[in-house]
Amino acid sequence: MASDAHMVIVGAGLAGARASAELREAGFEGPITLIASEPHAPYDRPPLSKAVLLSEKSPDDCALFGDTFFADHAIDLKLSACVVEIDRAARAVLLDNGERIGYSRLLIATGASPRVLSAPGSELPGVVTLRTADDARDLAARLHYGQRIAIIGGGFIGLEVAASAVAAGCSVTLIEAGERLLMRAVPQEIAERIDARHRDAGVQFRFDARLAAIAGASAAEEVRLADGEVIGCDTVVVGIGAAPRTALAQAAGLDVADGIVVDDGLCTSDSAIFAAGDVCSFPHPLYGCRVRLECWKNAEDQGRIAARNMLGENLRYREVPWFWSDQYELSIQIAGLPAFGRETVIRETADALLLFHLSADGSLIAASGVGRAVGRDIRIAQMLIGRRARISTEELADPSVKLKSLLAAETA
Numbered sequence: 001m002a003s004d005a006h007m008v009i010v011g012a013g014l015a016g017a018r019a020s021a022e023l024r025e026a027g028f029e030g031p032i033t034l035i036a037s038e039p040h041a042p043y044d045r046p047p048l049s050k051a052v053l054l055s056e057k058s059p060d061d062c063a064l065f066g067d068t069f070f071a072d073h074a075i076d077l078k079l080s081a082c083v084v085e086i087d088r089a090a091r092a093v094l095l096d097n098g099e100r101i102g103y104s105r106l107l108i109a110t111g112a113s114p115r116v117l118s119a120p121g122s123e124l125p126g127v128v129t130l131r132t133a134d135d136a137r138d139l140a141a142r143l144h145y146g147q148r149i150a151i152i153g154g155g156f157i158g159l160e161v162a163a164s165a166v167a168a169g170c171s172v173t174l175i176e177a178g179e180r181l182l183m184r185a186v187p188q189e190i191a192e193r194i195d196a197r198h199r200d201a202g203v204q205f206r207f208d209a210r211l212a213a214i215a216g217a218s219a220a221e222e223v224r225l226a227d228g229e230v231i232g233c234d235t236v237v238v239g240i241g242a243a244p245r246t247a248l249a250q251a252a253g254l255d256v257a258d259g260i261v262v263d264d265g266l267c268t269s270d271s272a273i274f275a276a277g278d279v280c281s282f283p284h285p286l287y288g289c290r291v292r293l294e295c296w297k298n299a300e301d302q303g304r305i306a307a308r309n310m311l312g313e314n315l316r317y318r319e320v321p322w323f324w325s326d327q328y329e330l331s332i333q334i335a336g337l338p339a340f341g342r343e344t345v346i347r348e349t350a351d352a353l354l355l356f357h358l359s360a361d362g363s364l365i366a367a368s369g370v371g372r373a374v375g376r377d378i379r380i381a382q383m384l385i386g387r388r389a390r391i392s393t394e395e396l397a398d399p400s401v402k403l404k405s406l407l408a409a410e411t412a
Contacts, residue, residue, distance in 0.1 A: 005030045005104035007310060008093060010083045010248070012036030014044065014296065015277030016109035017064050018303030019310075024073045026311055033076045033101055035083055035093075040133050041070070046296055048136035049160035050326060054167055055140055059133035086252035088270055105272055105310040108249055108260060109303065112242035112278040112294055117152065121214030126221075127236045130157055142235045145169030150223045150233035152211060154181040156325045156332075158239035159194065163327040166201045173204045173231050175223065180207065185323075186368055187338055187355055189346065193370045197328055206231075242294060244279045257281060259292040264316045266306045274310055276302035285318055286365065286385070287340050297322045320386045322378075333374050335382035336366030345396040356381065356396045363388045364396075377403050 007023055009016045012034050020034045036042065043062040051057040070077040078095075085094040092102045114129035116122065128139055139161070143149070147170045151158045154176035162172045181191045195205070210226035214236055223231040244259045255261035255269040259281030266274050266282065277299040281292045298321060305315045323334045341357025348354070352371025359365040367381035380403040384391070387407075395401045 006102055007032045007105055007107070008101055008103035009034045009107045009109060010093065011107075011109035011111055011245075011277070011279075012038070012042045012077070013109060013111045013277060013299065014042070014064065015111070015299040015303035015306070016107065017042035018300055019107050019109065019276065019307040020070075020075050021065070021073070022304045022307035023311065024075070026308055028311055030104075031076065032074070033078065033103075034070070035078045035081050035095070035101075037080070037082050038132060038134075039080045041065070041067075041077065041079070043133055044296075045131075048133065049130055049157060050164055052133075052136040053140045053143055053161065053164040059137055062133070083248060086248060086273075088252055088273070091272060103272070105274065107306050107310060108268075108273065108275040108279060109277045109299075109306075110245040110248060110279050112244050114238065115241045115243055117211070117214075117238055117240070119211045119213055121216070121220065122238075124214055124216055125219040126216070126234065127214055127238060129238050130161060131242070139235070139237065143168040143170055147171070147235065148233045149173070149235050149237060150175065150220075150231055151237045151239060152223075153239035153241070154178065154183075154205075154207075155185065155239055155241065156182070156323075158237065159198065159327055160325060161237050161239065162198060162203050163201070166198075166203060171202070171204075173206065173223075173233070174198075175206045175209045175211065175225070175231070177209060177211075178207065181205075184339070186332065186334065186370075187344065187357075189353065189355060190332065190368050190370045193353055194327065194330070194332065197330055201328060242278070244281075244292065246279060249275070249279075257290075261290075264318070265309045265314065266302060266317055267309065274306045276306040282317060284321075286320065286388075287337060291321075291337070293321055295321065295323045318386075320382045322382055324375075329372055330370055331372070331374050332368075332370045333378040334366070334368045335378050336364075336385045338366040338368050340365050343393075345393045347397050347399055349399045352377070354378075354381075356391075358393075362390045364391060380404055380407065383407060 042064045082096040083093045149165045149170045151174040212224045212226045220236045246256045249260045250256045260275040278294045325332045338357045342360045343358040345356040351373040354369040357366040
């Protein structure tokens with residue numbers, strides 16, 4: 001890549017910020033522009049639902065890099081800037097302030113936005129989502145002793161907020177449309193352990209629940225369910241998933257299908273434009289289909305690979321997905337995509353419940369776990385999944401067999 005090439009990155013979340021740093025790490029000396037829609041320098045999102053809500057950290061403590069990092073590395077970080085158009089013919093982006101920035105290569109890392117409720121009363125003050133640092137700061141101010149918190153959605157965000165709210169002395173009711181927690185994210189056995197821990201902490205659940213309305217004179221005061229139940233509240237937290245922010249790419253004529261469509265090198269249908277992180281849909285060789293992942297590791301890894309490929313390298317994205325969530329003293333970790341498993345093997349120890357998910361040919365395709373100490377085993381499982389290891393169900397189920405010893409297992 002010529003030294004006068006201009007690299008432009010739209011979106012300053014983890015994927016975009018990591019890509020900007022990787023461009024310099026790779027030796028690129030030309031101009032880099034990183035465009036952030038928020039007024040904050042790039043920060044880490046996982047602490048927002050935990051340490052920030054509990055006032056153990058401020059949003060500033062979550063910064064991805066030091067105060068002078070971008071200046072020191074000659075990265076032009078534009079804050080509170082919104083790209084309104086991509087002009088592919090001219091290879092330029094247009095900002096909402098009228099500024100036009102040309103690019104040699106463009107990375108779209110616009111992430112995802114929280115899905116919003118359509119029920120009556122959803123626009124009332126006190127109905128909030130949690131995605132940004134400002135969201136976390138505002139919600140933290142609401143979590144104090146005696147407050148009644150209603151949470152719509154039993155996914156990871158809803159559950160992490162529930163754990164933080166309980167720790168802050170709030171009473172919590174979680175409302176889920178499905179029959180259990182984390183319907184699409186974890187197997188039932190894992191969900192049952194999480195459910196039990198939240199109940200022990202005092203969280204109340206409503207499953208198979210349909211929201212009729214949120215009501216209040218001037219702010220949210222109650223959640224009304226379709227069966228007639230009324231749940232009093234001071235704050236309603238909506239956690240019903242996120243949608244990829246593809247409008248910019250779609251308007252530019254790029255291929256979009258549940259995310260911006262990219263190849264295994266993260267290049268879009270335009271060879272000068274790449275996409276990474278929550279916003280992109282990519283082919284995964286392990287599962288033989290396109291997937292879109294909303295997780296920290298995916299954004300981190302894809303930001304690095306996209307940056308290298310913007311410079312002309314030919315790296316392929318083949319990383320095994322990895323997710324985690326911390327709730328109370330429990331760690332929930334998942335390697336791979338359990339939904340693709342055809343057989344499940346259970347291993348239980350004093351500290352954790354582990355599930356190994358096998359494909360039709362017996363290869364380890366995913367692993368999930370919950371407990372006080374699951375990280376090491378899930379990391380080893382992640383390596384085994386990447387090697388497409390075939391391991392006997394007896395060894396997987398036996399806690400006396402160390403997973404590390406299985407790294408020598410036959411691979412496909």
